[in-house]
Every structure is written in structure tokens, then in C-alpha cells.
Amino acid sequence: MRPASRSPQQPSRSTSTTTRPIEVTPDLERRLMAKVSPEPTSGCWLWTGSVNTSGYGQIGRGGKDGSLVLVHRASYEIHRGPIPKGMVLDHLCRCRTCVNPAHLEVVTNRENIRRGVSPIAKHMADTCCRGHQLDEANLRVELKWKKGMLRESRHCLRCERDNRAARAARRTQEAA
Ligand SMILES: [Zn+2]
Ligand SMILES: [Zn+2]
Numbered sequence: 001m002r003p004a005s006r007s008p009q010q011p012s013r014s015t016s017t018t019t020r021p022i023e024v025t026p027d028l029e030r031r032l033m034a035k036v037s038p039e040p041t042s043g044c045w046l047w048t049g050s051v052n053t054s055g056y057g058q059i060g061r062g063g064k065d066g067s068l069v070l071v072h073r074a075s076y077e078i079h080r081g082p083i084p085k086g087m088v089l090d091h092l093c094r095c096r097t098c099v100n101p102a103h104l105e106v107v108t109n110r111e112n113i114r115r116g117v118s119p120i121a122k123h124m125a126d127t128c129c130r131g132h133q134l135d136e137a138n139l140r141v142e143l144k145w146k147k148g149m150l151r152e153s154r155h156c157l158r159c160e161r162d163n164r165a166a167r168a169a170r171r172t173q174e175a176a
Contacts, residue, residue: 029078073089090104
């Protein structure tokens, strides 16, 4: 056995799409902040644009590059500076669509996995990111296979309705 190498571990390649450096431009900041809706109760800055299959907000890098970056990472870099290489952001508020830099903390990926919301904690959560009660009448539970595991995601029907209405209103506005 060789002694453990002192060189820092390289992040695995599979995470490279999310950790690729983000080029912060005034255009990116403008497009990002245009789709943020502050939530007065929690202080979350909720993203109202498109989300990926894991529920995280995403936005185009801009320019000729059509690829997407995660909005919470972009927001952190805009407001607080570059995320150190190989590090991930942990949502202290547990709202994946929140882009408030004050709710984001730089941690190692291992720390983030350790902190992850346990299935029990998730079941206990009885309100959404906007503070709506997630009771039977307002909850949509979705089961999805992901990486060989059955994952449960919980959606607030009222927020889904509001988001749809907001998107429709924006489309009408843009078309006008
Ligand atoms: Zn938040
Ligand atoms: Zn809600």
C-alpha cells in the first residue's frame, strides 16, 4: 500500500457540468435577478424560471454557449464571488429554488451529502418554501426512479398554480 497522496482529490468528472466556472456578466445577473421572487417570511429569493429534474433552477450561460448553469451557483458567484474548486453549495434553508446568497454555504460534497435531508425530515416538512401548508388538499407527491433509487418529491399545488400563472403572464407581457 502506498501512503495516502497529499495532493487534493480531483472532483469526479460526473459533476463537471455543475462545477464548470461560471462567467459572471452584467447580462447574466440581469437575466437571473429578473426571475427572482423574494419570499418575505423566510427571506428566500425564489427562482421562478426553469428548473432541472432535481428541482434546482437553471439558466443559460449566455452568449453563444447554449449550456445551462445552476442559478443558485450563479447567484452565489454574482453576489459573493467564486466558489472554490471542487466545493458545492448547501442550501441552509432547504429550498432548492432559493438563490439568496445568504442562504447558501460553501461545503465539501461529502459534507453536503452527510447533511442531506433525511427521508424522515422530509416527511415531517409540512410547509413549502413559501410557507403554504402541505396538507392533503395542497400536496402532490411524485415518485421517480433516479440513479437506481426511488425518490419522492413533494410539490405544493398552490405554488405550482402560481408559477404557471406567473409564466403565462410573462409570456403575455413578452408578446405584447
Ligand atoms: Zn432560502
Ligand atoms: Zn407553496
